[in-house]
Amino acid sequence: MCFGCCGCCSAFRPRYKRFVDNIFPVYPQDGLVKNNMEKLTFYALSSPEKLDRIGEYMYQRAARDIYRRRYGFVIIAMEAMDQLLLACHAPALNLFVESFLKMVQKLLESTEPELQILATQSFVKFANIEEDTPSYHRRYDFFVSKFSAMCHSSEGDQIRIAGIKGLQAVVRKTVSDDLVENIWEPVHMDKIVPSLLFNMQNARFLNNEAKEVIPEDQTDPPMLAETCLRELVGRASFGHIRAVLKPVLKHFDLHKLWAPEDNPNNNEFAIHTFRIIMFSIQAQYSYTVVETLVAHLDDNAKSSPIIRTSISGVLSKIIAIAAGESVGPMVLEIINSLLCHLRDSVKHGTSMTEEKQYQDALINALGEFANHLPDYQKIEIMMFIMSKIPFPLVDNHTPADNLLQSILLKSLLKVGTKYQTIHLNSTFPVSFLEPLLRMSLAPDPEMRLLVQKILHTLLDRHQNLEKLTKPTVNVSKLNLVLEKSSRPDLIFINKHGPIIYDALYTTLQMDSNTPDNVEAVYTTLALLCVELASAETVIDLLQLVLGIQSLALNSTTLSTSQKFNLHALVISLLVLIPSVVTIPPLLEYANQIVEARTQEAPHLLPDLMVHYPQDSEVANKVPHLLVDQMAVCENLKSGGIDPSRLAQTSPYGAGGPGVVIGGQRNSWIETARGSVIDINAPPEVDSVSSSPGVQRKMVEEELTFESMKKVLTESVEIRKEAEARRRKQLSDTFRTATFSELVRRTQPKHDVLQNKLNEIFKSLSANDRRNPTEEKKIEKPAYEQNFPELFFY
Amino acid sequence: MDDYKFLFKVVLVGNAGVGKTCLVRRFTQGLFPPGQGATIGVDFMIKTVDVDNEKVKLQIWDTAGQERFRSITQSYYRSAHALILVYDISCQPTFDCLPDWLREIEEYASSKVLRVLVGNKIDREDREIPTHVGEEFAERHNMYFLETSAKEAENVERLFMQIAEDLMKQARSRDLPRYDASTTNINGRTSTVSDSNCCSRFQ
Ligand SMILES: Nc1nc2c(ncn2[C@@H]2O[C@H](COP(=O)(O)OP(=O)(O)OP(=O)(O)O)[C@@H](O)[C@H]2O)c(=O)[nH]1
Ligand SMILES: [Mg+2]
Numbered sequence: 004m005c006f007g008c009c010g011c012c013s014a015f016r017p018r019y020k021r022f023v024d025n026i027f028p029v030y031p032q033d034g035l036v037k038n039n040m041e042k043l044t045f046y047a048l049s050s051p052e053k054l055d056r057i058g059e060y061m062y063q064r065a066a067r068d069i070y071r072r073r074y075g076f077v078i079i080a081m082e083a084m085d086q087l088l089l090a091c092h093a094p095a096l097n098l099f100v101e102s103f104l105k106m107v108q109k110l111l112e113s114t115e116p117e118l119q120i121l122a123t124q125s126f127v128k129f130a131n132i133e134e135d136t137p138s139y140h141r142r143y144d145f146f147v148s149k150f151s152a153m154c155h156s157s158e159g160d161q162i163r164i165a166g167i168k169g170l171q172a173v174v175r176k177t178v179s180d181d182l183v184e185n186i187w188e189p190v191h192m193d194k195i196v197p198s199l200l201f202n203m204q205n206a207r208f209l210n211n212e213a214k215e216v217i218p219e220d221q222t223d224p225p226m227l228a229e230t231c232l233r234e235l236v237g238r239a240s241f242g243h244i245r246a247v248l249k250p251v252l253k254h255f256d257l258h259k260l261w262a263p264e265d266n267p268n269n270n271e272f273a274i275h276t277f278r279i280i281m282f283s284i285q286a287q288y289s290y291t292v293v294e295t296l297v298a299h300l301d302d303n304a305k306s307s308p309i310i311r312t313s314i315s316g317v318l319s320k321i322i323a324i325a326a327g328e329s330v331g332p333m334v335l336e337i338i339n340s341l342l343c344h345l346r347d348s349v350k351h352g353t354s355m356t357e358e359k360q361y362q363d364a365l366i367n368a369l370g371e372f373a374n375h376l377p378d379y380q381k382i383e384i385m386m387f388i389m390s391k392i393p394f395p396l397v398d399n400h401t402p403a404d405n406l407l408q409s410i411l412l413k414s415l416l417k418v419g420t421k422y423q424t425i426h427l428n429s430t431f432p433v434s435f436l437e438p439l440l441r442m443s444l445a446p447d448p449e450m451r452l453l454v455q456k457i458l459h460t461l462l463d464r465h466q467n468l469e470k471l472t473k474p475t476v477n478v479s480k481l482n483l484v485l486e487k488s489s490r491p492d493l494i495f496i497n498k499h500g501p502i503i504y505d506a507l508y509t510t511l512q513m514d515s516n517t518p519d520n521v522e523a524v525y526t527t528l529a530l531l532c533v534e535l536a537s538a539e540t541v542i543d544l545l546q547l548v549l550g551i552q553s554l555a556l557n558s559t560t561l562s563t564s565q566k567f568n569l570h571a572l573v574i575s576l577l578v579l580i581p582s583v584v585t586i587p588p589l590l591e592y593a594n595q596i597v598e599a600r601t602q603e604a605p606h607l608l609p610d611l612m613v614h615y616p617q618d619s620e621v622a623n624k625v626p627h628l629l630v631d632q633m634a635v636c637e638n639l640k641s642g643g644i645d646p647s648r649l650a651q652t653s654p655y656g657a658g659g660p661g662v663v664i665g666g667q668r669n670s671w672i673e674t675a676r677g678s679v680i681d682i683n684a685p686p687e688v689d690s691v692s693s694s695p696g697v698q699r700k701m702v703e704e705e706l707t708f709e710s711m712k713k714v715l716t717e718s719v720e721i722r723k724e725a726e727a728r729r730r731k732q733l734s735d736t737f738r739t740a741t742f743s744e745l746v747r748r749t750q751p752k753h754d755v756l757q758n759k760l761n762e763i764f765k766s767l768s769a770n771d772r773r774n775p776t777e778e779k780k781i782e783k784p785a786y787e788q789n790f791p792e793l794f795f796y
Numbered sequence: 797m798d799d800y801k802f803l804f805k806v807v808l809v810g811n812a813g814v815g816k817t818c819l820v821r822r823f824t825q826g827l828f829p830p831g832q833g834a835t836i837g838v839d840f841m842i843k844t845v846d847v848d849n850e851k852v853k854l855q856i857w858d859t860a861g862q863e864r865f866r867s868i869t870q871s872y873y874r875s876a877h878a879l880i881l882v883y884d885i886s887c888q889p890t891f892d893c894l895p896d897w898l899r900e901i902e903e904y905a906s907s908k909v910l911r912v913l914v915g916n917k918i919d920r921e922d923r924e925i926p927t928h929v930g931e932e933f934a935e936r937h938n939m940y941f942l943e944t945s946a947k948e949a950e951n952v953e954r955l956f957m958q959i960a961e962d963l964m965k966q967a968r969s970r971d972l973p974r975y976d977a978s979t980t981n982i983n984g985r986t987s988t989v990s991d992s993n994c995c996s997r998f999q
Contacts, residue, residue, distance in 0.1 A: 112842045144875060148840070148857070151868065155837025193871030201837065253867040
């Protein structure tokens with residue numbers, strides 16, 4: 004039974020066996036007998052039909068040697084098989100490969116680390132050769148299992164490295180041909196992916212963050228595993244990505260890698276891993292990663308806020324990489340999801356700092372995402388966010404409502420900051436502008452401030468925002484960047500100027516305004532002036548300025564300090580307007596007032612303060628320091644501008660409570676004292692949702708937005724969709740119909756209607772949950788409960 | 797010499813520290829390793845035994861009990877012919893976790909898998925789980941039951957031999973789950989029996 008050393012019997016043995024026997028030396032340390040190996044190779048090449056028997060025989064010999072622990076001979080056998088494998092290209096190679104793989108498996112099964120490593124090397128060589136006809140019945144299950152186990156070895160780096168290289172080889176071997184073995188099956192991926200991550204997670208990976216390409220011959224297990232992961236992800240086609248991502252998420256959960264126990268705020272490994280995935284994945288699929296992470300956030304709704312913060316943090320770090328590729332409904336779906344998380348978070352706990360961090364992380368992710376979208380999508384996103392904001396009602400009964408509003412406005416601001424306005428009319432479609440202006444009348448001064456900031460970032464096209472944050476009478480020092488306004492801009496302001504000015508005027512009436520609020524309105528007006536500088540807009544602006552002055556003079560609700568604030572705002576604008584539009588006489592007039600006030604009443608000039616000196620004279624007592632309408636008209640005329648419009652009655656009231664005068668005001672406002680019926684029963688509110696009038700209106704107003712949303716909601720049940728649409732219509736109706744009412748309600752007056760509306764909006768938003776089971780509960784819609792009379796005429 | 801008629805995959809599961817690795821090493825290497833460290837990920841051992849004069853190769857996958865390795869260990873259940881669920885008779889919590897393990901087995905393993913419940917460490921004086929309690933549990937859940945001591949080599953050989961015999965009986969009656977990566981359904985559970993001889997009659 005002793006081969007290789009028994010020359011006498013070799014004569015009776017088949018030739019191929021003799022060739023094989025002869026490659027083994029007497030003493031294993033002498034190594035493979037080279038010239039006999041050449042003979043064997045030549046023999047195999049010339050008689051390829053013998054290859055399978057050669058292979059089988061070599062395997063049998065090696066198996067015996069392993070059993071007898073004669074590892075030297077085993078190593079020689081493996082080397083010989085490697086050489087044969089590389090030398091032969093015959094179709095018969097297939098059969099040889101079977102023996103070859105049996106041999107590799109045999110070595111992997113041994114407890115000797117050396118043999119395992121050797122086997123892996125051979126397997127890698129095998130994986131690199133191209134077989135003419137891959138064998139479809141061949142299975143790599145054992146190799147994946149074993150290499151994965153080796154990846155976890157505690158016997159040192161060498162075994163782990165072998166394991167990783169082995170996995171890499173299996174992937175390479177199988178990935179191109181699904182018929183051979185579908186390596187993307189969970190049974191494999193659930194082994195391969197955690198094994199790679201396990202090796203990566205202990206790395207000092209941060210030092211290498213910059214290097215996106217790692218040399219192939221990296222021998223450090225973390226780097227090698229990373230290379231392998233990149234390769235794997237890079238080869239994944241659309242159908243396979245989830246198979247890779249699922250075990251990644253599971254591994255991160257189980258190993259607590261979102262928020263490591265020793266350092267919960269350190270999610271750098273998570274970021275690192277997902278960046279790798281994003282950079283390796285075929286670009287057109289990258290949004291799948293984002294989608295999967297968002298879904299994982301859903302799954303973690305009950306987890307600690309630290310974990311949720313970490314996941315959102317990862318999202319915000321990678322979302323940018325995906326955004327460029329994301330198209331279509333995916334965008335809104337992701338945004339919607341993030342918004343839902345924000346809302347849920349607000350519901351959870353409002354006070355915990357950890358929850359706050361989570362909200363910030365979400366807002367950041369939103370902003371990052373939007374930042375990398377094309378501008379037209381940003382507008383859609385802003386409108387989408389807008390549609391999610393609960394409406395400011397008289398009193399926000401719960402702090403959560405309040406918080407949600409402000410958080411959503413912050414998100415809106417974040418997105419707005421990333422948006423670059425070109426034409427105002429494309430930035431402010433009516434369906435966006437109107438709700439935004441309505442929001443600018445929110446009871447909470449913080450919220451109003453946010454809305455103004457959103458307006459600022461969207462209006463400012465020439466980087467003048469910084470210069471115009473504070474009212475000033477030294478306009479010449481500002482170095483404003485000016486550009487002649489375009490026709491579309493002028494059309495825009497002609498069309499929408501009235502509602503904008505009106506909203507700004509109304510917001511200035513609020514007795515809860517701080518100097519910050521007044522300054523913010525100044526900035527908005529100043530930006531409007533700068534961006535839309537033209538003789539045509541000057542009159543409207545001046546009309547407003549004069550209106551504000553009379554508000555400051557006549558209001559019975561504003562405090563003295565607030566009135567001083569308004570006067571300072573008025574004079575600042577009066578200087579700014581003729582500087583920008585170049586009306587020297589008017590500028591001169593404005594400067595005279597400034598000078599006079601500097602002498603006699605500095606409290607009527609900027610800066611705005613909360614408290615003014617006790618002895619500050621109220622403006623009514625110093626009429627010569629006020630802006631005089633007649634003087635303005637005259638200066639305009641000598642500046643070459645027709646002031647006749649300004650001379651007419653001002654559309655702005657005297658500023659007393661509840662005295663918002665109709666008539667000349669834009670029809671959008673209608674009468675402030677509309678009856679309940681006026682507000683609640685416009686033709687749109689119809690129990691039949693398919694009223695054609697309503698449909699047409701929506702299509703006209705929100706074409707792209709609606710179509711996007713349609714795609715978004717198409718996946719959910721039709722019933723839910725229909726209900727949502729009805730609800731949206733109704734709430735739209737309320738939104739559009741009740742602005743004047745809102746204006747009125749911003750004044751300290753309550754009535755039955757307000758409470759009723761309050762109830763409705765509250766129940767609407769309560770119904771508007773994401774939980775589909777709740778949606779399914781067949782209930783009377785809130786509006787039917789509250790307004791049954793609307794549905795049964 | 798290396799030929800075997802049957803190849804069976806056996807996977808050990810159970811809480812950390814119940815003695816899975818010790819059982820495997822006792823069986824494959826005939827020793828009780830002093831200071832056996834916790835298993836990381838998955839370990840692998842092989843042993844060929846004789847059943848009715850036939851060679852049966854047992855591929856033994858020893859999984860880590862630690863929770864954090866659950867993702868990788870679960871992926872090994874799927875191809876198991878037999879699952880050995882181990883608890884420590886001197887440690888009540890390891891017994892209390894059994895329902896959780898069963899749930900996992902239900903989810904990830906083949907429904908045909910041979911399931912064996914093992915109460916290990918019977919050499920210890922401080923027993924907390926009486927034999928009949930373990931027995932009843934096994935009966936209720938349709939499992940084989942055995943108490944062992946890896947330390948004293950008690951019932952270890954018997955455990956694995958029993959499994960080998962049983963699987964062989966099943967294989968002979970062609971009732972053994974066969975694993976074929978391409979026949980897993982969407983849930984990742986093996987659902988179909990393939991024609992290929994993958995319980996491996998190597999000749
Ligand atoms: N007295 C006694 N101790 C045992 C026995 N079997 C294992 N142990 C001890 O129990 C401890 C854990 O044994 P392991 O075999 O490492 O446990 P394990 O189930 O593999 O643990 P993990 O790999 O972490 O899942 C070790 O200290 C062993 O010495 C036994 O039969 N009797
Ligand atoms: Mg162990």
